[in-house]
Amino acid sequence: MTAGPPVVALREVSKRYPSGTIALDRLSLDVGAGELLSLLGPSGCGKSTLLRLIAGLLEPSAGRIEWTDPAARHRLGFVFQEPTLMPWARVADNVRLPLMLGGMSRAESDPRVDEAIAHVGLDGFARAYPRELSGGMRMRVSIARALVTRPLVLLMDEPFAALDEITRFRLESDLAELQHRRGLTVIFVTHSVFESVYLGSRVVVLSPRPGRVAASRRVEGPTPRVEAFRTSAAYLEACREVSALLAAATERPVTLALSPSGGEGSVPPSPSRGRGPG
Amino acid sequence: MARSEMSGSGRVVAPVLIGMLALGVWEGIVRVEGIPPYILPGPLLVARTVITDWSTLFPSLLVTLAITGAAFLVSAVLGLLLAVLFTQSTWIERAFFPYAVILQVTPLVAIAPLIILWVKWIPLALLICAWLVAFFPVLSNTVLGLTSTDRNLVDLFRLYGATRWQALRYLRLPAALPFFLGGLRISGGLALIGAVVAEFVAGTGGAQSGLAFRILEAGYQLQIPRMFAAVFLISAAGVLIFVLLQGLSRLALGRWHESEIEAES
Numbered sequence: 443m444t445a446g447p448p449v450v451a452l453r454e455v456s457k458r459y460p461s462g463t464i465a466l467d468r469l470s471l472d473v474g475a476g477e478l479l480s481l482l483g484p485s486g487c488g489k490s491t492l493l494r495l496i497a498g499l500l501e502p503s504a505g506r507i508e509w510t511d512p513a514a515r516h517r518l519g520f521v522f523q524e525p526t527l528m529p530w531a532r533v534a535d536n537v538r539l540p541l542m543l544g545g546m547s548r549a550e551s552d553p554r555v556d557e558a559i560a561h562v563g564l565d566g567f568a569r570a571y572p573r574e575l576s577g578g579m580r581m582r583v584s585i586a587r588a589l590v591t592r593p594l595v596l597l598m599d600e601p602f603a604a605l606d607e608i609t610r611f612r613l614e615s616d617l618a619e620l621q622h623r624r625g626l627t628v629i630f631v632t633h634s635v636f637e638s639v640y641l642g643s644r645v646v647v648l649s650p651r652p653g654r655v656a657a658s659r660r661v662e663g664p665t666p667r668v669e670a671f672r673t674s675a676a677y678l679e680a681c682r683e684v685s686a687l688l689a690a691a692t693e694r695p696v697t698l699a700l701s702p703s704g705g706e707g708s709v710p711p712s713p714s715r716g717r718g719p720g
Numbered sequence: 721m722a723r724s725e726m727s728g729s730g731r732v733v734a735p736v737l738i739g740m741l742a743l744g745v746w747e748g749i750v751r752v753e754g755i756p757p758y759i760l761p762g763p764l765l766v767a768r769t770v771i772t773d774w775s776t777l778f779p780s781l782l783v784t785l786a787i788t789g790a791a792f793l794v795s796a797v798l799g800l801l802l803a804v805l806f807t808q809s810t811w812i813e814r815a816f817f818p819y820a821v822i823l824q825v826t827p828l829v830a831i832a833p834l835i836i837l838w839v840k841w842i843p844l845a846l847l848i849c850a851w852l853v854a855f856f857p858v859l860s861n862t863v864l865g866l867t868s869t870d871r872n873l874v875d876l877f878r879l880y881g882a883t884r885w886q887a888l889r890y891l892r893l894p895a896a897l898p899f900f901l902g903g904l905r906i907s908g909g910l911a912l913i914g915a916v917v918a919e920f921v922a923g924t925g926g927a928q929s930g931l932a933f934r935i936l937e938a939g940y941q942l943q944i945p946r947m948f949a950a951v952f953l954i955s956a957a958g959v960l961i962f963v964l965l966q967g968l969s970r971l972a973l974g975r976w977h978e979s980e981i982e983a984e985s
Contacts, residue, residue, distance in 0.1 A: 499875050520879055526872040529976045530894045540880040542890070571976050591880075 448472040449514050449595060449627050450496060455505035456652075457491050465491040467652035468505065473595075475511075478621050478628040480642030482635065482684065484692055488653030489631040493520070493597045496629065514595050514627075519588030521598040525580035527572040527587075533559065534568040537586045544591075551590075558590040559583075561620065578609035585617070595627045602637065614640055615669060622666035635688060639680045640667055647687045656691035659684055761945040766952060769945040777934060777946075781953050784915055784930035787843065788961070791850030792911040796904055798851075799858025803896075804888065806859075807866040817863075824856035828914060832921040842922055846930075849918030854911035858903040865899025866892050898977050901969040908961040916954060 450473050457466040465488035473479050481489050494500040495507060497520055509515040527536045534555050541551040559568055562582040572580055581601055588596055598617075602610040618641060621628050632638050638645045639661055649656040661680050663671050671677050743763040749755070750762035757765055770777065802820070806813035832849045839845035869892050877887045919932030929937075931950045938947035973980040 494875070497875075497879055499878060518879065520876065522872045522876075524872065526870065526876060528873065528891070528894065530897070539876075539890075543877065543880045543882045543886055573976060573978075 447475060448510055449475045450510070451508045452492075452496070453506050453508060455492075455495060455502045455507060457488065457495060457500065458503040464652040466495075466502075467654050469648075469654045470505075471646065471655055473627060473629060475627055476625045478618070478626075478630060478641055478643050480638035480645045481629060481631045481648060482638040482645055482688060483633065483648030483653060483656075484650050484688075485633060487648045487650050489633075489648060490523075490599050492648075492653065493599050493629065493631055496595075497597055511594070517591060517594040519591060519593035519596045521581075521584050521588050521596070521601045523600040523603055525572070525577075525584040527580060527583055529572050531571075532568065533564065533570050533572070533575070533583050536572065536583055537590050539587060540591045554590055554592075558586040561589060562586045563616070576609075578605055578613060581605065581613060585613075589620070589624075593626070595629070596621075598628060598630045600631050600633065603632070603634075610637075611669070611672075615667065617641065618667035635681055635685050636672075639677060639684055640672060645680075645684050645687075647684065647691050649691045657687040659687060758942050758944045761948055765945050766948040769949040770952060773946050773949060777931070777949060777953060780929055780931045780934045780950070781957065784912070784919065784932070784954070785957060787846045787850055787915040787918075787930065788912045788957070790847050791854050791914060792904075792908055792961075794847070794851050795855035795858050795907050795911060799855045799903065799907070800862055800900060802859050803862035803866055803900075804893075806863050807892070808884075813863070820856060820859055823852055826852075828853055828917050829921060832918050836918070836922050846915060846918040846922060849921075850911050850914030853914030853917075854907040857906040857910065858900065861899045861903030861906075862896055865896025868899070869895045898969075898973055898979060901965070901972060905962065905965045905969065908965045909958055912954070912958050912961060 452469055452471045454468045454470055455466055456464070456468055458464045469488075469492065481492065483489050491500065495502055497518055498515070528539070531539075537558050538548075538551050538555045541554060542548075546554075556568070559565060562585050564579060564582050564586065567575065567579065572583065575583065584601070602613055605613065614637065617628070617630075620626070628641075630638075630641055632641075642661055643665075645659050645661060646655055647657040647659075648654065659680070663674070663676060663680075747762045747764055750760055761769070802816075806817060828849055831852070835848050836842065836845045839848060873891055873895075874887070877891055882890070915930065916932045919930040920936065923933060923936060931954050934950045935947050938944065938950065970980050
């Protein structure tokens with residue numbers, strides 16, 4: 443997960459909505475090529491706005507977004523918090539969508555679609571409708587759709603937030619493996635300390651609205667991530683530190699449960715609880 | 721207390737049983753009370769009249785169904801096209817939508833005589849009357865569907881550089897399909913009502929007369945069983961239209977839309 447030269451750089455980027463809400467305020471950030479960057483922050487701090495700005499779905503009110511490699515700007519994949527699938531289309535047609543919109547014929551796109559579906563472990567489900575799949579499988583379809591264009595940069599907006607813990611762990615591991623195998627640059631938005639540390643080679647903590655970079659911490663660990671990392675001392679230590687950074691950013695104490703569930707509603711750490719990853 | 725689930729056959733048997741019971745009570749009251757047929761004919765007499773007067777009633781049924789079908793088709797096509805047009809430009813929608821509402825809320829019986837006066841060819845006048853009643857549900861439902869598309873999917877299409885046509889063809893129209901079909905289900909019944917009301921107002925006789933004229937004619941001649949038989953045929957036609965449109969909806973949405981999936985279970 444070693445980061446290369448920046449693929450995209452945000453320079454003093456601000457975003458003010460017509461309602462007057464300032465989502466981001468003079469935010470600067472470099473994202474290295476091949477990096478899996480976790481963006482962590484409280485709800486409403488502008489994380490999703492930041493992803494949409496990078497994707498070009500929104501225009502910054504001030505500042506600029508610089509792409510080192512112009513090709514990367516047009517080879518983006520986006521995964522939303524919800525699977526955001528077309529319910530009337532089968533899995534294969536959902537995955538095919540970006541290629542079809544780009545004018546690729548069905549015959550040309552078929553191998554790419556099959557490959558993307560296989561990458562997310564959904565072989566045999568190409569002809570299923572989204573309603574026939576579980577929440578985790580739908581999210582896999584969403585990821586396959588983002589991968590089918592062979593993107594250079596993958597933008598993920600809390601994609602696993604609505605999933606159960608077992609499914610989330612599995613998808614996190616799969617994503618880490620996929621990112622490593624393909625050398626993808628991934629910007630992963632989350633509000634879970636555990637998820638940000640497990641996935642990210644770097645965790646950037648945003649302050650509450652208006653969002654700006656409050657802190658940044660590198661995470662040392664195996665590449666790609668393995669399940670054993672969740673129970674390592676290094677992981678626990680990184681979680682504690684990132685949690686402290688988040689607490690400082692939000693200017694109120696945040697306590698951290700010794701459970702890598704990534705869920706909210708945390709409780710004070712206690713060595714005697716025996717639920718920790720260490 | 722939770723409502724109990726009903727099997728597929730139960731869904732048919734229950735209303736049929738209720739219907740048979742009601743008809744039995746009706747027939748019993750007529751017989752016991754000795755009510756003359758020109759006041760209230762029993763259901764058996766009405767059924768016999770449907771058969772004996774079939775040669776008169778059936779051509780009229782076809783006339784009414786032809787007006788209904790034509791008005792329904794024009795409503796479906798124009799409602800869809802206007803809805804697409806409205807959603808392509810806010811200016812067009814703001815300019816024209818109030819007039820669509822005005823047409824909808826103006827009582828048909830008030831303007832039908834004018835339309836029949838202006839349009840000399842009666843079948844066309846009837847079609848316009850029926851269309852006026854039937855097209856608004858298609859228009860308003862489809863506009864709602866076209867503008868209710870998942871915002872994230874809209875963003876996704878933008879991200880992948882979809883053209884306006886691609887967004888319409890592959891996203892907005894399929895997303896609006898359940899709304900469009902819902903509008904059709906309402907429109908089908910309204911087209912029949914519009915056709916019958918217009919026929920009442922037109923009141924034309926001869927070979928091109930619909931069932932409404934047969935009702936009027938039977939009323940004048942105190943042939944009340946025939947009047948009931950004509951009303952029965954109109955109701956049966958309405959039920960048939962509803963069932964056909966329900967089937968169309970199930971065919972189009974059955975694999976993916978929640979409304980039809982629930983209906984299947």
